[in-house]
Each structure stands twice: as structure tokens, then as C-alpha cells.
Amino acid sequence: MKPSLLLAALSAFLIADSYVTLDNGKTIHLKDDGTWEEVKVIKKGEREIVLRPDGTWEEIRPESVEGANIITNKVDQRFKDSPLGRALLGHWISEDGREELIFTPNHAILKLRSRNGLKSYAGKWRIEELDEEHKRIKVNIGEGARLGFVTFGGIMRTLRFSDDLHTLYDESDRLSSMRVYRLHKVK
Amino acid sequence: MRLAKLSLAAILALGVSAFADVENVKFSGEAKLYYDTTDKDPYDLFDQSASRGQAAATLAMSADLADGVAGKIAVTGLSTLGLENNLVSNVWAGAFSRNGNFVGTSSQWWVSEAWLAKTFGNTTLKIGRQELNTPLAFSEKWNIVSNTFDAAVLLNNDLPETTLVGAWVGRGNGAAGQVVYGVENGTDPFDTYAKELGGEGAYAVAAITKLIPMTTAQLWYYNVVQVAQAWWLQADVDLKDALPGLGFGLQYASIDPDAPQADTANAWAVKLSYNMDGLNLAAAYSATDEDGAVPIANTATGLIGSQSKLYTEAWWNYGYVGLPDTNTFMLSAAYTLEGIADLYAQYTSADTGKNNADMNEFTLTASKSFGNLATTLAYIYTDADDQNDGSSYNTVQLYFTYSF
Numbered sequence: 001m002k003p004s005l006l007l008a009a010l011s012a013f014l015i016a017d018s019y020v021t022l023d024n025g026k027t028i029h030l031k032d033d034g035t036w037e038e039v040k041v042i043k044k045g046e047r048e049i050v051l052r053p054d055g056t057w058e059e060i061r062p063e064s065v066e067g068a069n070i071i072t073n074k075v076d077q078r079f080k081d082s083p084l085g086r087a088l089l090g091h092w093i094s095e096d097g098r099e100e101l102i103f104t105p106n107h108a109i110l111k112l113r114s115r116n117g118l119k120s121y122a123g124k125w126r127i128e129e130l131d132e133e134h135k136r137i138k139v140n141i142g143e144g145a146r147l148g149f150v151t152f153g154g155i156m157r158t159l160r161f162s163d164d165l166h167t168l169y170d171e172s173d174r175l176s177s178m179r180v181y182r183l184h185k186v187k
Numbered sequence: 188m189r190l191a192k193l194s195l196a197a198i199l200a201l202g203v204s205a206f207a208d209v210e211n212v213k214f215s216g217e218a219k220l221y222y223d224t225t226d227k228d229p230y231d232l233f234d235q236s237a238s239r240g241q242a243a244a245t246l247a248m249s250a251d252l253a254d255g256v257a258g259k260i261a262v263t264g265l266s267t268l269g270l271e272n273n274l275v276s277n278v279w280a281g282a283f284s285r286n287g288n289f290v291g292t293s294s295q296w297w298v299s300e301a302w303l304a305k306t307f308g309n310t311t312l313k314i315g316r317q318e319l320n321t322p323l324a325f326s327e328k329w330n331i332v333s334n335t336f337d338a339a340v341l342l343n344n345d346l347p348e349t350t351l352v353g354a355w356v357g358r359g360n361g362a363a364g365q366v367v368y369g370v371e372n373g374t375d376p377f378d379t380y381a382k383e384l385g386g387e388g389a390y391a392v393a394a395i396t397k398l399i400p401m402t403t404a405q406l407w408y409y410n411v412v413q414v415a416q417a418w419w420l421q422a423d424v425d426l427k428d429a430l431p432g433l434g435f436g437l438q439y440a441s442i443d444p445d446a447p448q449a450d451t452a453n454a455w456a457v458k459l460s461y462n463m464d465g466l467n468l469a470a471a472y473s474a475t476d477e478d479g480a481v482p483i484a485n486t487a488t489g490l491i492g493s494q495s496k497l498y499t500e501a502w503w504n505y506g507y508v509g510l511p512d513t514n515t516f517m518l519s520a521a522y523t524l525e526g527i528a529d530l531y532a533q534y535t536s537a538d539t540g541k542n543n544a545d546m547n548e549f550t551l552t553a554s555k556s557f558g559n560l561a562t563t564l565a566y567i568y569t570d571a572d573d574q575n576d577g578s579s580y581n582t583v584q585l586y587f588t589y590s591f
Binding site: 144 | 210211317321350523531554558562586588
């Protein structure tokens with residue numbers, strides 16, 4: 001048997017008749033013919049039953065449904081685990097209230113206020129560059145998709161921490177508006 | 188057909204290796220829909236004849252290139268989406284081309300930004316089409332699109348707590364009232380800076396420093412070639428030692444036209460502000476000299492209706508506070524109702540003296556974001572001698588901005 005065929009057979013065996021709950025809450029059935037379909041899993045007493053789109057159902061063992069492992073970028077996670085990455089978590093507001101940044105481990109919000117309105121970016125975030133020495137950090141907020149080094153959607157912000165990590169300077173608009181926002185953590 | 192067997196991943200990998208020096212390539216953009224309606228005589232609110240509407244989209248790509256060079260290119264488009272057939276009778280921006288022809292209902296697009304920037308130590312040079320934010324030459328952000336400039340800007344931070352600025356502005360697409368000139372048959376809407384006034388471009392130098400304790404001071408000098416020389420001085424003082432959140436600002440501006448018969452225009456303004464727990468309060472007063480030949484306002488968007496950086500600038504009715512012989516006071520309050528909306532109220536009263544165009548404006552806005560969609564509802568009460576035959580009127584505006 002060729003190695004590729006062996007690998008294919010082994011893969012099919014490993015995923016045969018397995019059910020996976022994705023991070024969006026939907027459950028899919030990984031069929032042993034290499035295709036998949038979305039299914040519904042209901043509980044009836046102690047029993048768990050899968051409802052298929054074709055109208056059929058099947059009782060399964062509870063342990064048959066696994067949670068999907070979300071593959072994260074290891075570099076991004078290493079940055080997020082760094083002292084600067086951890087210091088970023090929280091709610092930051094500029095002194096004049098014009099800029100607001102909220103970072104949780106998996107979600108970020110940027111609000112830019114001006115006299116003429118509001119701009120808002122929300123979604124997942126990641127650290128693109130991290131300079132521990134100068135306490136600079138480049139974050140990508142709310143990107144929609146990524147293909148290699150190309151990202152679609154969202155906004156990039158260039159941030160710098162004060163030495164005590166209590167103040168954040170947003171230098172993103174320094175070139176266009178010659179303005180650097182100074183933000184303080186409020187939560 | 189080996190080529191046909193290349194997977195998408197392999198193609199991407201080839202692409203990555205071909206542009207190994209390119210990083211952080213980002214495609215992003217904004218889509219906007221703005222609408223406003225007034226009850227100017229003889230119309231009622233929401234009448235088609237008294238309403239404006241337009242959509243705009245900007246698509247941008249930015250990247251970090253080789254050798255520490257950053258770059259961005261953005262394309263902006265305007266469209267009425269056919270609103271003029273049922274709901275509106277005017278547009279927000281790009282109504283008229285440089286030839287004076289109405290092109291507002293045509294779909295139009297142009298390259299709004301295309302620049303490269305390189306940093307050498309503490310000095311950054313940015314060259315190309317870009318937005319500017321200087322006191323007397325800037326991109327106005329209130330409209331559905333902004334005017335931009337073909338310019339070169341040099342920033343230096345060698346001095347502690349100080350940014351030195353040198354700028355050359357060659358061309359722009361700024362237009363009076365409509366912010367940008369419309370694009371007619373694909374022609375370039377950019378032309379020599381201040382050409383309408385006989386200008387041949389402009390130079391500016393500035394120093395912005397925080398060396399004075401608790402103070403951000405800025406000094407600007409402009410030479411709009413063949414048109415005028417101008418100065419702008421500003422000091423914003425943080426008085427948190429006296430009272431946390433308290434601030435004080437002082438401005439002085441002077442525009443000296445080159446024309447021998449034209450008098451110098453001068454203005455000064457003061458502002459007191461207070462910020463606490465999401466509440467921002469401000470009060471400001473400004474005055475201009477009686478005989479100034481030009482208004483103290485943005486020189487990039489003509490002489491009529493341009494936005495001013497004076498502290499007292501109105502929320503909506505631009506072109507008043509910077510007029511000669513004008514005294515203006517302004518009160519504003521902004522408050523963030525956590526989880527509900529951002530609220531803003533402003534009252535502006537301009538006594539325009541010999542211009543016979545006194546203006547009073549009261550504005551109330553509520554803004555709220557839903558993820559990447561930002562919305563604003565604005566109500567404006569206007570009572571101006573030179574509008575609506577001197578009768579007051581109401582304006583309602585809706586702003587939708589989706590960032591992607």
C-alpha cells in the first residue's frame with residue numbers, strides 16, 4: 001500500500017462517524033466518505049439524538065460529540081502572553097474621550113469620536129508586531145479574513161506604553177493629523 | 188498540466204516568497220450613507236425638494252514595504268444610488284466639477300490617497316496624496332468624503348517633547364461648500380493649491396511642543412505662494428493640578444494677503460473645558476478684526492463656507508465664526524450614556540457685525556455603534572440672517588458609516 005493511501009485510510013478511520021461542535025455553536029457530522037453535513041443534536045432524557053437534514057435520526061453516545069480545537073497563530077498567542085500583550089487587556093479611554101479601546105482576550109473594540117460623528121471597529125484582534133525595548137505594539141483590530149501577510153478589513157493601530165504600563169499612546173494618526181492620543185486604563 | 192495541480196495554498200506561498208519584504212498588507216474600507224432634510228420655506232421636513240442624500244465608499248490598501256517604507260493607496264467613490272428619483276434633490280459632496288458643471292448625480296470615483304512614508308531615525312518623510320490636519324490647511328471630515336492634498340510632509344522628533352513639521356502642498360481637490368470638486372468624465376479633480384486665488388502651492392513650517400509644563404503649544408507659519416502669509420499660535424493647558432479634568436486653550440491667527448489693498452485678518456479665541464466620567468463640557472469665545480480681507484478658516488476649501496479650527500466653530504453652519512468683525516461664543520456638552528448612546532449638544536452664537544449675517548445654531552446629536560456600523564442622528568436649529576430669508580429652520584440628519 002502506498003503511503004498516501006495508508007494516510008487516507010488512517011484519516012478516514014480516525015474521523016469515521018464523528019460529530020464536532022464548532023466555535024459558532026453548530027454541530028457537524030464528519031462522514032467517513034470525506035464529506036460533512038450540519039446536524040442538530042438534541043437531548044431526550046439521558047439520550048442524545050442527532051437529527052440529520054434528510055429527516056433521519058440516530059442515537060449517539062454523548063462522548064461522540066467533540067469540541068473543535070481552534071488553531072491559533074502561535075506567534076500571535078506568544079505576543080498576547082507577553083507582558084505588553086497582557087497589559088493591553090482592559091478598557092482604555094483618551095483624556096478627551098475621543099478614543100476608546102477595549103481589549104479582552106479574544107475581542108477588541110475601537111471607538112473614534114469626533115464632533116462630526118463616531119467610527120467603530122469591533123471583532124477579534126491580534127498583535128502583528130511587538131517591540132519590548134521601546135514598548136511599542138502594533139495591533140490589528142476587527143480583521144475579516146487573512147491570507148498569509150494580507151488581511152482584509154479592520155484597522156491597524158500603533159500603540160506605545162509608558163514605562164509603568166499605565167498609559168497608552170496611540171501614535172497611529174501621528175503622520176496624518178500630527179496627533180498622539182494618550183489613553184488611561186479605566187477598568 | 189502540472190500548473191493546474193497547484194493548490195491555492197501553494198500559489199499563496201509563492202506569492203509570499205515573491206513579496207518577502209512586504210508585510211502587514213491590509214485591505215480595508217468604509218461605506219457611508221448620509222441623509223439630511225430641512226423645513227426651509229416653503230418646504231416641510233422630509234420633502235424631496237428639501238432633502239439631500241448620497242452614498243460613498245472608500246477602498247484602501249496599506250502595507251509595510253521594504254526598507255521601512257510604509258504606503259497606502261485609497262480609492263473613493265460617490266453615488267446617489269438613485270435617491271434623487273424619490274427621496275432627495277441634492278447631494279452632500281462633489282456636486283460640481285471644476286468646470287462648474289453639475290455632476291452630483293453621476294457616479295464618480297478618484298484616488299483619494301496614494302503615499303509613501305519613510306522613517307530615518309527620528310525623522311519621517313511622507314510624500315504623495317494624503318490627508319492633512321494643520322490649522323489653516325486641512326482635510327474637512329464633516330462631509331461624506333474628505334478633501335486631500337498632493338503634498339510632502341517632514342516630521343522630526345529630535346528635540347525632546349517636540350515635533351518639528353515642514354510641509355509643501357502642491358495640489359488639492361478642496362472646494363467651497365461641497366468639500367471636494369466632482370469628477371467630470373474621468374478628469375482629475377486635483378489642481379494647484381489655492382489656484383482660484385492665484386495661488387501656486389503653499390509651504391508650512393511648525394513646531395509643536397510639550398516642553399512647557401502641562402501645555403501643548405503649537406506655532407505654524409504658512410506661505411501660500413502669491414496669495415498670503417499666515418500665522419497660527421495655539422496653547423492648550425492642562426489645569427488638572429487645579430482641578431482634575433480642567434483645561435484652558437488660547438488661539439491667535441493672522442492671515443496677511445499679498446494683495447496690497449487687502450487688510451490683514453486677525454482672530455483670537457479662548458476655551459475652557461472640563462472632562463469627568465464621560466462628561467465633556469466646553470465654553471469658548473472668539474473675536475476677529477473688523478477689516479480682515481479673508482476669513483480665518485480652512486484655506487483648502489475656498490473662501491466661503493469653509494470650516495475653521497477656531498474653538499468656537501459651529502457644529503454645522505461653517506463660514507461664520509471666522510468672518511471679519513465677528514464675535515462668537517460657543518457652549519458644548521458631550522456625554523456617553525454607557526451602553527446606550529453618545530450624546531452631544533452645542534450652542535453657537537455669532538455676531539457678524541458689518542457682514543449682517545448673524546447666526547445662532549443649536550445642535551443635538553446621538554451616536555451609537557453596532558459593531559462596525561456607526562450611526563448618528565442629528566437635529567440642528569438654525570437662525571441666520573442670510574439663510575431662509577432670515578427665518579429660523581430645522582434640520583434633521585442621519586449618518587451611517589460601516590467600516591470594513
